[in-house]
Amino acid sequence: QQQVKQSPQSLIVQKGGISIINCAYENTAFDYFPWYQQFPGKGPALLIAIRPDVSEKKEGRFTISFNKSAKQFSLHIMDSQPGDSATYFCAAEGFDDYKLSFGAGTTVTVRA
Amino acid sequence: ETGVTQSPTHLIKTRGQQVTLRCSSQSGHNTVSWYQQALGQGPQFIFQYYREEENGRGNFPPRFSGLQFPNYSSELNVNALELDDSALYLCASSQPGTGLGYTFGSGTRLTVV
Numbered sequence: 276q277q278q279v280k281q282s283p284q285s286l287i288v289q290k291g292g293i294s295i296i297n298c299a300y301e302n303t304a305f306d307y308f309p310w311y312q313q314f315p316g317k318g319p320a321l322l323i324a325i326r327p328d329v330s331e332k333k334e335g336r337f338t339i340s341f342n343k344s345a346k347q348f349s350l351h352i353m354d355s356q357p358g359d360s361a362t363y364f365c366a367a368e369g370f371d372d373y374k375l376s377f378g379a380g381t382t383v384t385v386r387a
Numbered sequence: 388e389t390g391v392t393q394s395p396t397h398l399i400k401t402r403g404q405q406v407t408l409r410c411s412s413q414s415g416h417n418t419v420s421w422y423q424q425a426l427g428q429g430p431q432f433i434f435q436y437y438r439e440e441e442n443g444r445g446n447f448p449p450r451f452s453g454l455q456f457p458n459y460s461s462e463l464n465v466n467a468l469e470l471d472d473s474a475l476y477l478c479a480s481s482q483p484g485t486g487l488g489y490t491f492g493s494g495t496r497l498t499v500v
Contacts, residue, residue, distance in 0.1 A: 281429075307488075309488055311491075316493065317493050317494075318391075318477050318479075318491035318492050318493045318494050319430065319477070319491045320491065321488050321489070321490075324488060364429050364430075366429075372443075373420070373435045373437075373442050373443035374420065374432035374435060374443060374445065375420075375422075375430070375432065375489065376432070377429030377430050377431070378429055379428055379429050380427070380428070380429050
């Protein structure tokens with residue numbers, strides 16, 4: 276049973292466009308929400324993360340929006356570039372927990 | 388500072404065999420976690436080791452076992468391999484309390500035939 280639901284499964288965006296990936300969770304004990312980027316043949320790499328005491332966090336072209344009451348969070352990739360083409364995973368971890376629960380992933384393709 | 392290194396990168400095993408995968412954690416990290424990533428899916432937590440003891444386990448059968456060594460490196464052992472064990476096995480190291488999250492290795496691609 277997947278604790279974090281992620282959508283869409285894949286998306287295609289033009290260079291310079293905005294990619295939006297959404298995730299939802301049920302476990303209110305989750306208090307750490309990272310996003311990982313994974314290229315083929317590589318392990319996931321931490322992209323950006325947020326804790327539920329803030330509603331938004333921005334790092335460069337990547338922004339996390341967090342809605343605690345709706346138990347949803349999303350990743351926005353602004354000015355998408357071909358090098359952003361990868362699979363993106365949302366994840367969640369609870370306080371004093373010892374594991375990440377991952378979403379199923381979103382494959383982003385940026386067309387030049 | 389070195390990252391997480393895993394070996395081997397690929398291997399092929401026959402159903403019923405046993406396999407050992409290895410992981411060297413990032414410098415300064417004392418906790419190692421193992422994940423299984425089936426094709427097209429998100430990683431699934433197998434177990435975590437802290438100070439050479441299992442610190443938590445996901446929904447995997449006992450034929451999945453592990454070790455952590457005094458230098459914080461780790462092994463994942465899988466006995467009686469099944470075809471469904473074919474996956475990318477990821478090792479992640481961390482240092483609890485730093486707020487810096489997990490660093491993943493590039494994984495070992497296991498194919499069971």
